[in-house]
Amino acid sequence: MSVFGAFDLSDGTVPTKLHGGNLYTNTVAFEQQEAAKRSPEADSKLCHATCDELHKLFDVIVTLKKEGAASEEVQ
Numbered sequence: 354m355s356v357f358g359a360f361d362l363s364d365g366t367v368p369t370k371l372h373g374g375n376l377y378t379n380t381v382a383f384e385q386q387e388a389a390k391r392s393p394e395a396d397s398k399l400c401h402a403t404c405d406e407l408h409k410l411f412d413v414i415v416t417l418k419k420e421g422a423a424s425e426e427v428q
Contacts, residue, residue, distance in 0.1 A: 374382075388396055
């Protein structure tokens with residue numbers, strides 16, 4: 354499951370668009386709205402899935418950086 358695939362909108366809900374303010378404030382407000390709709394168990398599963406996805410992405414980044422560093426040494 355990807356970070357973006359973790360949001361289930363199959364029940365017809367539409368994410369609320371917040372206007373004004375700064376991005377951080379809007380993001381926190383949006384997450385608070387979404388978290389209120391989830392059970393603690395579902396929220397925990399989403400958090401773990403998100404962390405797992407980030408871990409995988411960081412592994413890819415490290416691998417790519419190592420490959421880039423190795424190719425620079427060859428030149």
